[in-house]
Amino acid sequence: MGRTKKRALVIGAGGLGCAVLPLLARQGVEAVVLDDDTVSLSNLQRQLLFGTADLGRPKAEVAAERVRALVPGASIDARMERLTPERALELLAGVDVVVDGSDNFPTRFLVNDACVISGTPLVHGAILRFTGQVMAISPRETACYRCLFEAPPPAGVVPSCAEAGVLGALCGIVGAWMVWSALALLSGTETQDGLIVHDALAGSTRLVGLRRDPACAVCGDAPSIRTLTPERYVEAEACVA
Amino acid sequence: MRGVTEPVRVVDIRAFVCPMTWVRVKLGLEAIREGEILEVWMRGEEPLRNVPRSAKGEGHVVLLCEPAGEDHRLLIRKGS
Amino acid sequence: MLDDLRIERYARHILLREVGGVGQDRILSSKVEIRGLGEAGCWATTYLALAGVGRLRLCDPRPIPAGGLGPLLLAAAEGEPRDRAAAKAIGGLNLDVVVEVGGGAASAPGAWTADGRGESVRIRVAPSAPTSDPSATGAYFVATRDGRAVGGWEGGRVCEACLEAALGSAPSGPSAAALAGSTAASEVLAAILQEAPRPRGLRIHRLGEPLPVGPCPHGDAA
Numbered sequence: 001m002g003r004t005k006k007r008a009l010v011i012g013a014g015g016l017g018c019a020v021l022p023l024l025a026r027q028g029v030e031a032v033v034l035d036d037d038t039v040s041l042s043n044l045q046r047q048l049l050f051g052t053a054d055l056g057r058p059k060a061e062v063a064a065e066r067v068r069a070l071v072p073g074a075s076i077d078a079r080m081e082r083l084t085p086e087r088a089l090e091l092l093a094g095v096d097v098v099v100d101g102s103d104n105f106p107t108r109f110l111v112n113d114a115c116v117i118s119g120t121p122l123v124h125g126a127i128l129r130f131t132g133q134v135m136a137i138s139p140r141e142t143a144c145y146r147c148l149f150e151a152p153p154p155a156g157v158v159p160s161c162a163e164a165g166v167l168g169a170l171c172g173i174v175g176a177w178m179v180w181s182a183l184a185l186l187s188g189t190e191t192q193d194g195l196i197v198h199d200a201l202a203g204s205t206r207l208v209g210l211r212r213d214p215a216c217a218v219c220g221d222a223p224s225i226r227t228l229t230p231e232r233y234v235e236a237e238a239c240v241a
Numbered sequence: 242m243r244g245v246t247e248p249v250r251v252v253d254i255r256a257f258v259c260p261m262t263w264v265r266v267k268l269g270l271e272a273i274r275e276g277e278i279l280e281v282w283m284r285g286e287e288p289l290r291n292v293p294r295s296a297k298g299e300g301h302v303v304l305l306c307e308p309a310g311e312d313h314r315l316l317i318r319k320g321s
Numbered sequence: 322m323l324d325d326l327r328i329e330r331y332a333r334h335i336l337l338r339e340v341g342g343v344g345q346d347r348i349l350s351s352k353v354e355i356r357g358l359g360e361a362g363c364w365a366t367t368y369l370a371l372a373g374v375g376r377l378r379l380c381d382p383r384p385i386p387a388g389g390l391g392p393l394l395l396a397a398a399e400g401e402p403r404d405r406a407a408a409k410a411i412g413g414l415n416l417d418v419v420v421e422v423g424g425g426a427a428s429a430p431g432a433w434t435a436d437g438r439g440e441s442v443r444i445r446v447a448p449s450a451p452t453s454d455p456s457a458t459g460a461y462f463v464a465t466r467d468g469r470a471v472g473g474w475e476g477g478r479v480c481e482a483c484l485e486a487a488l489g490s491a492p493s494g495p496s497a498a499a500l501a502g503s504t505a506a507s508e509v510l511a512a513i514l515q516e517a518p519r520p521r522g523l524r525i526h527r528l529g530e531p532l533p534v535g536p537c538p539h540g541d542a543a
Contacts, residue, residue, distance in 0.1 A: 042332040051413040165336030169368035172503025176496035268342045
């Protein structure tokens with residue numbers, strides 16, 4: 001291909017995206033950041049690329065601006081859009097790693113399935129209250145998100161951080177682990193095979209070892225999920241902000 | 242002196258959207274003592290679904306949830 | 322203390338059962354001193370400022386290196402004193418935070434700086450009330466070098482030999498400083514919220530239980 005720089009697709013310019021983007025930029029990784037939302041006041045408690053003057057502006061755009069100011073010469077492209085089943089595989093073309101900091105289950109499953117189908121390495125991250133989790137996924141080699149969580153939970157069962165709250169500094173902790181994992185996937189070094197779980201109250205980080213599930217619907221030996229059918233990723237009613 | 246079923250404080254969250262709905266109720270509960278009652282005025286489906294559930298999740302007791310015109314009125318007794 | 326704007330800004334903290342309005346008020350009333358604004362110090366400072374720590378005292382007069390530092394100090398600010406530039410940056414992030422710049426050239430940024438090869442951060446949380454047990458807060462210490470980081474709540478001065486040994490066994494990676502700084506902020510916030518006594522002693526940030534650095538055998542730590 002002739003391209004020496006690695007390229008990451010970062011899903012979401014929220015708490016995790018904001019922590020991940022400057023770290024990737026400082027490592028010389030090109031980034032495309034996807035987010036269709038605008039900056040709101042309750043974001044500022046943890047989304048470190050945004051200040052009071054940015055309220056109302058598109059998050060992806062502000063994030064890219066801020067990263068370029070922090071790291072001159074950073075290659076970062078902002079897309080003010082949401083990842084959809086129709087566009088996912090197109091957006092993944094030419095991407096070396098996907099870093100998923102999205103905040104809802106349908107998107108997490110869409111990202112996972114798109115990465116497995118296209119064979120793109122993926123780092124999943126999530127935060128809630130005082131805990132965070134990170135998973136490095138090499139499609140069809142390690143466990144994928146669906147190996148662990150077969151399907152999105154029914155709406156209202158698992159609170160989002162909009163409902164349950166989250167410790168802001170946790171974004172930096174989880175973001176750092178996500179970048180660590182992304183760089184390992186990019187360089188082909190061994191990643192931790194499983195789910196990294198951090199508990200900020202206990203101050204501990206542990207690894208829940210996982211293996212690929214041969215019966216997994218998307219990365220198993222006889223996968224039933226081979227295309228990104230939109231009905232499978234219907235957005236549960238999301239809380240605003 | 243108020244009786245045990247009289248609210249000591251009222252919170253009107255009809256103008257707010259999630260998550261500020263529960264945040265306002267939570268702050269209202271912080272301002273009263275254990276055993277006292279908070280009255281909440283809500284509008285729309287989201288707070289109806291989330292506020293009673295969040296209140297119970299934090300150890301409070303939902304005494305009443307009744308329609309009041311287009312809105313809903315909630316009485317919550319503060320737990321420990 | 323919590324007006325409408327603050328209720329919205331800190332909503333995600335207030336929602337936490339362990340925080341609430343009472344906890345956020347405590348954060349807004351807290352005083353934290355940060356000595357040392359390297360990469361880790363900048364990450365810690367950023368998250369403490371976003372959380373609304375009421376008073377931040379920053380001590381590090383060294384010039385910002387080429388390329389800026391962490392997520393806080395722009396490359397364009399190269400050459401400016403780190404503490405002053407950080408104070409300006411925090412103004413853009415959160416006006417609830419009053420920043421003092423102090424220390425001066427004579428004060429060492431942290432308890433340990435290994436002749437420029439490494440960075441250290443010492444974060445001191447001031448006791449929230451005169452009757453508080455001072456050992457409940459105290460200083461959180463971070464040291465980073467060559468992509469490795471250690472941190473923890475101090476019991477006393479950290480001996481350089483112990484630090485060398487700890488750093489030698491810490492995992493290496495470019496996000497080590499971000500991890501250590503963010504963990505420091507998380508620990509400091511937990512201490513302010515008084516969420517269980519924080520575990521004492523220097524620890525290596527790594528996968529698995531944080532590895533404690535044993536009691537100093539060198540007789541140097543106070």
